[in-house]
Structure formats: structure tokens, C-alpha cells
Amino acid sequence: MTVSVEKPVAPAAAPTTTPLLSVRGLHVAFDSERGPVHAVRGVDFDLARGETLAIVGESGSGKSTTALALNRMLPAAGRITAGSVLLDGALDLVTASEAELREVRGARIGMVFQDPMTSLNPLLTVGRHLDEAMRAHGVDRRRRTARAAELLDLVGIAEPAKRLHDHPHQFSGGMRQRVMIALALANEPDVLLADEPTTALDPTVQDQILTLVEDLGRTLGTATVLITHNMGVVARSAARVLVLYGGRVVEQASTAEALGTPEHPYTIGLLRAVPRLDAPYGTRLEGIPGTPPDLAAPPVGCAFADRCPLAGDRCRTEQPPLRTLPGGRTVACWVEDAPAVLTAAGSRSAAAAKPKAPLAEVADAAPVLAVSSLGKVFRSRRNRVVALDDVSLELFRGETLGVVGESGSGKSTLVRTLVGVHSATSGRILFEGRDITRPGRADQRALRRSVQMVFQDPYASLNPRLTVGAIVADPLVSQGIGTPAERRRRVGELLERVGLDASAADRLPRDFSGGQRQRIGIARALAPEPSVLICDEPVSALDVSVQAQVVNLLADLQAELGLSMVFIAHDLAVVRQVSHRIAVMRAGRVVETGPAEELCAHPRHPYTQALLAAVPSPTPVSARAAA
Amino acid sequence: MTGYLLRRLPSAFGVLLLASFAIFLVLRAVPGDPAETLAGSDPSPAAVDAIRHDLGLDRPLLAQYASWLGHAVRGDFGRSYLIGGSVSDLLGQRIGNTVELTLGALVFSVTLGLVLGVLGATVKNRFGQTLLSAFNSVSLVVPGYVTGFVFVFLFAVTWQVLPAGGHESILADPQIGFQYVLMPALVLALPVSAILSRYVKDGIEQALSEDYARTAKSLGVPPRRLLWRHALPNALPPVLTALGMQIGVLLGGAVVIEAVFAWPGLGTLAEQAVTRRDYPVVQALLLFLVAVFVVVQLLTDIAYALLDPRVRLG
């Protein structure tokens, strides 16, 4: 199957059928205070019956907007400014009437959204949801009732007839996503648009959902457009990939080609930034420097030019067209032999990376932080939740201890108990030999100085009313360290240390991107020169290219400052990347601990094994089979 | 649900008890003596003392409170100093009238609030929006006695289609009763409807921007059904909370509106009882208002639970 865009010539390679969905020159703009934001700037692709197409990109690439634009589901501020979306080669959804669109939505095109927690109406039962979906397309009442249970059964929900009467909040996240899928498939649509269907889910659940989508697609013959930022998901589920950047398609190829031999510098960079479980232990991640372009003022030339190591003058002044390469894949880049040039550069930077300090060097010392039989119970008026149950851990000097677990495993409670935000219900916490389970004033002060924390959400963890300088200096002021002048100087140093300009101190957090904010959070944590740094999912809210930057920053800081670090994440591959040792948590307990590499290579506990198995690898399936 | 209610009840009673004591004490701090009020324009100290003794006002304060509370828990709120009859009977009747007015106003304000709110959320042209928001501002701002006067002047004096004031029980004669309640209830309802319509509008707009509305839209649910079946129910809980708060406003507004329309309700009774120190009436009245507040809060919670399965089934 070939997609030729520059000259919309007759489809030579696939002449037998008209594509199910044919998108040409799609432009979408959003109204904002700062003028129109051009979120999608000329996207073209075709979708054949039964095909699974992945649209990949980081936040702001326009992938979700593209999906929403296909059946005109854009929010009020968004509008399609140009282009066409032909369904069956006949009906242009861009110009179709609302009535025609309603006929299409749900019946021809079903959608599954990212967040199963908010995508279902909390007031309607699951049965009612399914009923609504079928009612909208004229299915009569009797059939609706019968089919609702069938659909739940189809998506693998036990006791479907009974659960029809339950409300969404009575289902877990994964189950809700199954309901969403059942809804989307209720009227047996030809196209399923799945917008990040697994992003909000834990790896093990993610795996199940992807399998379900694949199976259903196969059995029902549904064509699937899978929107995701996760290369691993692409690798396991899609036949063809469309890589978006800055609202434009930069590369389009079969999954095997795109992941195996990427052509565009951005695709290459993206793949290099993804942490892999199968990479040799100690390999350094490669981030893509810089931030995505501002689409309120889109760059004249290639959108990636600012971050591209190969960018030349032409890249900055002229937009590269999609070139069709042999084999039907297309790429939008002025540089003809990007992969070759980049491989040379990449190996240089890989060589420059410092290997991780071996664990043996530090293991003989006494632990900096030791936790024994820690328990934490939350009591509300109605119920009692055991968040931590008999947790024992040790953190040695200069070591990074990774803690992995899915949502609800108690990992966040653990760190918050460690830094004294929660008080422990039972057990003991020793810091440098001192019992700080219930710290006195002096202990508290020492603890604040020595143990600092980096938070998950780069948006919520910075006080929006304070300047960056004030935020970074806050621990210093709180702990009475230094004079104002000294503090100012130190803030400058810290900002530069984490890769920001010292002038950032005068700005407010909202002026910064997610990755930059996370750097600010790290600078704040480093301010009182702590010996222990606790990172609570510091990268899980970040895009892959940025995630790699932050992971590298943390690794470097750890090595250079001799920090002891607790690194919490739900992504085993990331944890393996930075940790010396890993502890796996589940339901408030530590189920397995061990040296990072060994634990990943030879997991003992079945849960660890399941976790490892569920991590999707960005290696094409064909390549994996060959390996 | 039942358990939840049972847990709420003690605190509700606590508020009532606290209120009863506060009310009792505060009233005694008010200068002026009911016995002197009753003693007429040529009182002798003997007359005042006789009346005071008759009313039991010469007993120690705490003893008065204890005996009042003792009777009150059995539903006996004493006898009105001025009107003579049992306070429970008197209040029962007045409460009935005020409830009639308030319920009428409630029906109007909810209906108007919903209609205007839904219009506000759906009408997109600029002129319509301006018109709606102007109407809301005016309803919110113009005091009830002015609206009341204009209405009375138009409907009762000029056109003579509605009675200018007074009250006929809507239960005794629905058709006539309705005509009496129409104007005062509407006047009382206007500002409240303006507030409610804002909550409805915001709630619908909020609900329509939620992910689940997007889901429904993606399923081809028609806009009308999206609005009524999917968005509106989700918009209701905050409206309900606002409504709970507005019940107090309605009762308070009734004081003025009842005066304008000669409606024999709690408002006029309150004014009379307070200015003439008819303690038993004032005490019972204030306690009733606290009870209304407590009950409305409970009802709001219950309605919330009925509307929202997350609370109900939690």
C-alpha cells in the first residue's frame, strides 16, 4: 500500500479498493488568546479496511487533534481550516452536515479515549451507556437489551448481564476501558479510533487491552487508528505507522521499517530516547534536546529544525515535502541520508556517557536510610485502607534504589512516609542510624536538609504564584540557609546546574514546559544540598524525548554529587535504566528486591515476571522474532 | 444510605439544640419587655408585674429555658403573648402559608432557572446571549418590592386580572389560590431563578466539556439528547447545592414579599413578634428556621445521593 501525497495520482499500488478513510491536506487550528494555534498543518493518509494504523507523536504533535478532526469531534475552540476526510471515497466528513455526521459517529467510526475514568458518564449505568449508543442508531429496544450483555461479554467482562446495572465508578480502570471499547464497537463500526487507549493504565492492564483491541479488530474486521506516544505499543499492535511532529507527518512507513530502520531524524531520536529492557545494562539514554515548536507561531521551515542535529539553512526556511522512498514509505526531510549521519553522531555521544558506578563500591557501607516493617493505614470515617504493609528496605550511600509498582501499590505512600509528610502507623525509619519515625525538632531539621524530594506532576508541584527563583530558594529560606544575596547566587547556580538559564529565576512556572518545570523541581530539591534524593515518578508525566533528558540529568547528578537516590516509577524500563537495585511493590508490600540487571533478567516473583512481560518493547515484532 | 443518614442526625440535632439555647439567650438580651408591651398605654407597675408573673417571666432564666425546652421537645412551644393561641397552631398555619409561597417560588425559580440556564448554554448568538444576561441581571438586582409594585400596578390596578394581595389557601380552592400565589411567588422567584440559571448554564457547559460528553457525541447521540440526558443530570448537583442555599434566601425574601402582597406568612409574623417581644413566637420561629436549614441540608445530601450513584453506592 502506497500513499503518495505530493501528487495525488491514482493509487497505483493498491488499485483494487478505495480506501475506507482518505485524509488529504488536513489543517486544524485552535482559537486561543494568542491567536490561532495551528495544531495540525497538512496531514494526509489513507486507511484501508481491516488495517491497523498507528499515529505516533509526542504531546503537541497534533496526533489527538487529527483523530478528533476525522469525524469532527473537535472542541468548540478548534476548527478544520482546510482539507478533506473521505469516508468510502464518497462522503467528505469535513463538509458533511451534522445529521450526516451523527450517522457516521458511533455507527461507522467508533472512538476510544485515553482516560477511562472520565470518559464514561458517572450517572449512567454501563447498560444505559450501551443502550444509548445503539439507540442513537435506531436499534430497537429488545435487541439493544440483548446485545448490551453480549457486548460486555465480548470485551471480557464477567457476569455481563449483572454488571449492566453497575455504574462506571464500580469498575476498575481497565474494566472501564473495556466498557469504552464495547461502546465504540456497539454498532460494529468500520473504523475504530483509539486515542491513547492504554496510556492511563498500568502495564499489565495495558497489555490486556491491547490484546483485546487486536483480537476484536481481527474478528470484526475493523480498521483501527491507534493514536499513541508509546513506541512499544506501536511495535506490538500496528501494521503501519504515521509519525507526527509539529502538526505535520514527518514519516510514514510499515511498523517494521519505521522502528527498524527509521529515516527521519526525529523518528531516530525518538527511538533512541526510549528506555529498553533489552538494551545492555548501563547504556545511556539519548534525549532530544530542546522543546517542541510553538504552533501559535509555527516555524517557516521544518518544525524539527530547532532540535535537529542535522539541520541546515534550508531546513529552517523551507518546509520539506514528503518524499516517497523505495518500498512505499515516505519521509519529510531535506537530509537524504539522515540515518547514516546520525548513527555516527549517536555512537559518539554514547561513548561519552559515563558508565554507572558499580554497586559493589558502595554496598559495604551502612545504609543511609533503612526502613523496617513499615506500615501505614489510612482511616476515614467509612473505611480503612492499608497502604503499606510490613515494608522493609535499605538505601546505601551513592546508590539508586528503584521502586516499581502499578497504581495503588503504595509506592507514593512509601516516599511520603519517608519524607515525613505522612506519619507511619507502625515500623521504623532509620536515617544515618537515627530513628526518625517520629522525628523531634532537631531530627526534623536535619531530615529536611538531608532528604529532599522530586515530585511527579511538574504542573502541580510548583507554586504557580511564585517566581522560579523563589521556588528554588524556598527550602533555603525555610531552613534559614544563607543570606539573600547568597541565596540568589545559589539559585543561579542550581538553575544552570539543571540545564536552565539563570535568568529563569525571574519568571513564573507557567512560562515553562513540563520538562523545564521538572528541572526546576530538581533544582529546588538540590538547594539544601541533600544527601538523599527521593524521586516520586519524576518522569512519568513527560514525553519520551524529554524523559530521557531528565533521566540523564538525574543520573548525572547522582553520580557527580554522590547522592543516594530513591527512584519511583511504574515503567520498569526507566527504573532499570537508572537504578542499582530495584524493589517491586504490589498492594502495599515489597514482593521482590534485587540488583537491577539481575531482577530484570531473572525475575523470581510471578508478579515481577508479569510486569516484565507486559512492558511493550519498541522493537518491531519481526525483528524480535529474528533475535 | 440509611447509615449515612443516621450518622448525620446527631449533628443535626446538635445544631438545633445549640440554636435553641442561643436563640433563648439572645432574645433575653433584647431590651424591651413583653409584659410592658401588653400593659397598654396606661400601665401601673402592678399591672406589669401581674402580667409578667402570668407569663412566667419572673422566674430565673435557666428555669425558663429548661421548661421551654421540656415543652418544646414535646411539640408544645407555649402560647403567644399577643395572639393568645398556641404557638404551634399559630406557626403551623403561618408556616403553611409561607411554605405555599416558598414552594410556589421554588417551582417558578427552578423552572425559570432551568429554562434560562439551558437557553444560556445553548443559545449561541450574541443578541440572545445579551438579552438573557440582561434579564438575569435585572432579575437579580431589582428589589422584590419594586418588581412587586410594578406587577401589582399592572395586573391588579390597571388590568385587574390578579388580586393585589392577600391569601386564599391553594388547597381549599386551587384555581383561586393559584391566582393569589402567582404574583408574590414570581416576584420572590426572580432573583433566585437568576442565580440558579447561572449554575445550570455553567453546569451544562462544564458537563458538555467533559470527556463523557465527548464519548456520547462520538457515539452519535443527538445534541438534544446529549443535553437533556447526558449533560443536564450532571449539571444538577451543584444546582441543588445552590438551591439548598437559596431556600434561606427565599424564606428571607418572603419577609419583604409577604409585606408587599399582604401574605399572612412567617415574615409578617416575625416582624410583629420581634418588635413586640412575643418571645414564644420568636423562639419557635427562629428554631423553625434553623430546623428548615438543617432539614434542607439533609435533603440536599439525600438528593445529591439520589442524583449521583458515586455517593449513593460509594
Place this chain on the structure above:
Amino acid sequence: MTTLTAVPASAAVRRPRIRNRYLRGLATPRGVIGLALVGLVLAVGLAAPLLTSYDPDFQTADALVSPGTGDHLWGTDEIGRDLLSRLLYGIRSDVLVVLAAVPIAALVGCGLALLATAHRAADVAVQRLFDLLLSFPGLILGLTVTAIMGVGRGTIIVVIALVETPAFGRLLRGAILVHRDREYAVAARVGGAGPLRLLTRHVLPNAADPVVVHVALAMSVAVILEGAMSFIGIGIRPPEASLGSTLAASRPYLEDHPAYALGPLAVITALVVGLNLIAEALNRGARR
């Protein structure tokens, strides 16, 4: 650190012209109209002695003169006082009430909210107190307080303060509870901020938005309440003019002398609409 070149804060993110979010909210059409309405009313109130040569209490034998006839621009009331003067000076007395009552309510309410969030036992007590105050409709509260304190400005101020205190208290209490658990507040605690610093530096600046917005709303409620209290005869102490008392006194003459009522009605409307617009503008500014 070779891979980490300093990343400049995205140049494309333009900074808004006005830094303060409240001012930014007020600089919208909504806010400007609101400010203009309120400002106009305040200005004529302040300039009252310049705009009219009549003492608002000066009585003449010419009662109920229509506007534009004789020496009185806006006519006279039933005891021959100049209505324009009474209107302009009435603004002053309303503004005085509002400016005294709302800050008192805000301070007391916020103080109680702080107390409530500091201590569990205090919380229960404060919550019950708010419940108690909220359970009495404003006018009934007004009647009772007036019975105790007598008619006068102090009474109105107390009543408005009593009505608005629980509103401020609940708003701030709720906001503090929310913001105290936000991640940035946890971060500040981990950074070593004590309870006081946490509150003043981190929580309060963020929790203040609803309180600031409510100041404008409370002022409009105060204006309306003053009118309603005057209606049932417990308003500002005579002979001083207030908007509400003038409006109440005008009732018998609505038909023959509509100007009598129209003046205070227009001013009250302007004030309340203006304050509501300001509140909305502030709210939008704060939300951004």
C-alpha cells in the same frame, strides 16, 4: 553534562502585559464596564458637595416637586428635601456601610477559617457557628439584631457582617483544605517550611482567589441587604439619606413621582451590576 545545554525558556511563550492576575481579569471588557459603573457611582458620591448646593437634610415647604421644575434638578421628597442631594449623599452612606461591613466580614470569616483549618476541635465549633448563622435568613437576623442594638448604621454593619462572615469563612476554609494537599504545598513542607510559612507563603496566596472574588459579590449583597432592611424600617438612622431608605420612602409616590424611586433604583442597579461584573472578571482572571 555535555548533553545538557542551557535551555532557554521558550521564547514563544509570550508574557501577558499585566502581571497581576486580578488586574488582568479587570482589564477585560467585563471588568472595565464593572469598574466604570462602580467608579461612576463612587465618583458622584464623593463629589456630592460639588454637584449639589443643597444640604440633603434641608427641608422646604415645596414637597414632592417634580424633576426639572423649580430650583430642584431632581425634585424634592415629601418633606421638601432635595432629592438629588439625598441621592448623592445616600451613596456616601451606603458606601460607608459596605466598606465597613464587608472587610469586617472578610477579616472575621477568614480568621475563623484559619482557626478552623488549624485545629480539628476548632473546626467543629466554627463549622457549627457558620451553620447557625447561615440558618437565619438575612432579614430575620436583621430584625433580631435591630431589636437588640436599635436602628442605625452600626446595626446594618453588624447584620451584613453576620450574613457574610460564614460565606467568607467557608470559602477560605474550603480553599485552604484543597490547596494544603496540593503537591506544591507538600513540596514546600518537604523543603522545610513550617506551618506558618506554608500558610502565608504557599497556601494563602493560592487559596485567596475565591475570597477576593467574593469581596465584590459580598459588596453587592450588602447594597441589596441595606435596601431590604430599609424597606422594613430598620435601615439607616434618619434623617441621614441612604439608597435603601430613599427607595423605601418613595413607595407611596411611585406613581405620581417616579423620579423619587428611580434615582436610588438606578444607582443600586448600577452598583450591583457593576460589582457582579467585577466579581466575574476577577474570577476569570484568577482562573487563568
Place this chain on the structure above:
Amino acid sequence: MSLSTFATSRRTVLRAAGAGAVALGLAGCKSAVDEKRDQAAPAGSGGAPKRGGTLQIGSISDLTPALLFTQNSLTALHRLVFNTLTGYDPKTLQPQPQLATSWQVAPDGTSVTFQLREGVKFHSGRPFTADDVVWAIQNLKDPKRSAQLRATAAVVSDVSVKSPTELTLRLAHPVSNLFDLFEFMVIADKESVEDAVAGKRIVGTGPFALKSWTPGAGLSFTRNPDYFVPDRPYFDGVEVRIIPQADALLVALRSKQVQLAIGLSGRDVQPVKDDGQFSIRQFDHGSGAVYVGANVSVKPLDDKRVRQAVSFAVNRDRILQQALGGYGLASSTPWPKSSPAYSDATAKRYAYDPARAKALLAEAGAGELSLPLAHLALPSYTVAAQMVQFDLQQVGVKTTLEPLDAAKFQTQLINQTMPALWVGGHGFAQVHPSTLAVSAYPFNEAKNTSKFSDPQYTEIVQKAWNQADADSAAAKAAYQDLSEVLLDRQFVIDLVVLANLYASTSNLQGVTQNLYADTVLDDAYLA
């Protein structure tokens, strides 16, 4: 429904069509507006009194049963339900027979014998006898009843009943206002009197029987078929609707919901004054007077010249015109024109004279004064107080107004805790002048709010009260002395004698009131 009603409602609907009433769903329905009108309209028309129909009355104030035996604020009750022994002719102030058919006063004035009407029955069916009169007198003596004429009732030292229709009262001393008592004292059914003060059941002998009372809403009366005056009353029934707000009451009248409005002030009735559909009756035998009280224990008000200065400073005519709509009598004495004590000369004694006031103040050595001025926080008193304040300011007396609610005003009045000056109202000047001095609290010689006491005043009051014959020349001279002493001492500075106003639709005929302002509907009908 009669033919004429149908016509009315059709007309109403047609008129209303433009008003959107059809949209309100009222067209063709039963109309509350018409219903009231229909009840009121007896069939036919002509000049002679007509029987039948129900009179709709609107009243500002409601019944206060606890105050049933005082001069009640609900004036539309007493002479409907009750009768008295005698009733004054308002013009001559001569008692006329009512329940008593004739009476003889002993020449020394210490006893009076009544012959009572035969065959009179209470609404309960029980016959009225002399025992009921005995009981009525005892009842008024009970301090709990707070009757204003208790002092006079207390003079009755002994009663002897000769037969069910004849009794003799013996008095401790002669009193000139004896027949004020009999005008005042309603004869209630003694068996139900406790029910009456509790508001449950009020039984009398009057033209109408009280059918029901809904506190705050209204009272409903039906015709007493056994009324002792033949063929009276004309109305089948009377409905009293309580409408506490003056403007709401006026609107009720203008929309013809009520045919008679009671309790409106001169200010309130301005909009209908010149409207031919309505008429305003003014009863100038008065319902009391507005006055400025002076607390003589406050310096410099202890100096009567200062009090006289206040009296000269106030422009009574302006208050009459602006605060009372011109209804009433500007006067420096408390007496209405019908009173034997009234004279033009005394009424005009304190004509508006600010210069004289200033001179008097200077003479008394009172410089710039600043005094509190209390008043009842009711609209007309508030307006009057503001005018007094303004006038006083013109002669250099600054005052601060202190509005008081009814209860507080009463407390301060009784406990002599009024500030330096206050504006209030008093009654009891419309009957025998001595009643004022013994029954109106501000004037009471023994104890009054002004804390004024003067042996000369006491002597004059006693002399006026103890007259055996209220119409004798000696009595009239005593009244003149009373006027003079009041005008000289000025502890009560009278401003305006109020007129009682009845605003009604112009077809209402025959409505009168007695000297205590109780509505009399014996001869009333709608033309």
C-alpha cells in the same frame, strides 16, 4: 353565577388579553378578582339602603386578643361584635342609649342607675342581663386587662343589681368622665371571655358575630339575625383582611379588593384623594394626637421657657400638610374640635414663631443645644420626627434622632427612661378632657414619662375629674384651666390632632365610628 358576573369576567378577560393574562392561563377561569367584587355587589341599584352583600374591609393592624379590653389596634372588631351601655353622639358628646335604654345619675354624682334593654341575646344565645355589666366592670378593674380606663372603672366601688334589667353603680367620688367608661366598656359574654383573650372565640351582642379569625390574614363576620336594632345591619357579612403595609392596603382598595380601608394615614391616601371612584371620610373627633414629649429632668428642659421655645419653633402646619397629608388639626392643645375643652385661641397659642423661640432660649440662657430625640420607628412618626428635628435646628437646637421599635418605645415610656425629647402619639383627648389626664400616660399627674410633677397641675386635674356634671359651667371652667396649665408647662408639646380616615369606594354609605374610633357598620350598605 349571575348574568352580570359573567359580563364582568368577560370584560376583564378582554381587557386582560393585551396584558398577556391569556398566556397566564386565566382566560375563562374563575377569577379571584371578580369573586370579591361579586360578593360585595348586592343586586340592583338605587338610592335607598340595600340589604345583603358582604363588605370587604382592609385593615393595617390585626387583632391582639390579649389587648381585647384596651383600646385595641384592630378598630374593626369592637362595635361589630360588641355593644356598650351607651354611645356618645360625636357632635354633642351626649350619651345615647345602646344596651342601656335609660339612666339616672344622682345629683351628687356618686351613683348611677341603668335600665337595660330587654330581649338582647349574645351570639351564643344566652340572654344579656345586669350580671354581665357587673362582670364587665370587674373585668376592667383587673390589672391584667390593661384597660386604659381602669382608673375610672376603679372608682366604681359597689354595684347593686335590682333586676336582670336594672342595676345601680356606686362611685367612690364623682367623676366627670363616667360615660367615657360606658362608651369604652364593651359587654362581652362572660362565659367565653377567657377564650376571647386567647383569641379562640369572641362573643358579644353586636350586629355581627365573629365567625373566624386567622391571625395575620383576616376576620370573618356574619350578620347577627337577632340584633336588637330592627332590620339592621344591612350587610350579610363582613370580611376583614389584614394588610399591614399601607401601600399594599391602598392597592387593595384601588383594585376594589376591599371597599373600605382602615388605618391609612393622610400621606398614604394621596393617590386616591382626587379619584371619583373613591371617597375619604375624615372623623375629626380624633384618634389621638402627635406630640413632642420633654423629659423635664434633663437640663435645660427643666426650664419651661425652653419647652415653650420648642413649641414655638415647630411649624405645625407644615407637619400637618407634609407628614399627614393635610388630614387633621394643627393645634397646641390635645383636644379635637368636638371636645368641650377645645378653643381656637388655645389651639393657636403656639403659632410657628422661630424668632420667639430663639428669644425664649436666650432668655433661659440655653445656648447651642444638642439633645437626643426619640421616636417610634414607624413611617409617619419618622417623618414627623425629622421635621421636628429640622425646625429645632433652625432655632439652634440640634437633635439626634433615636428610632425605637414599639416594644422599646413602650418600655422607655413606662419606665420614664425617655431621652430629653421624643415624638409620640397619645389618645384620649376626644372624650371628656379629664380622661386624658388620668388615662393617657404622658399626661398622668401622678407619674408620667416627662417626670413632670407640679402640685398645681395635680390640683387642676383632680378638680376637672371630680366634676359631677360633665357639662356644668364649673366643669367647663376646669377644662379651661387644664388647657392653660398644659400650655404653660409644655411637658407635652402637642403638634397635630389626628383625624381618623376611612378610605372607601364611593358607593359605601353609612359607615361611622364611635369616639374610640371603632368602626360602626349598623347602618352601612353599598349603594
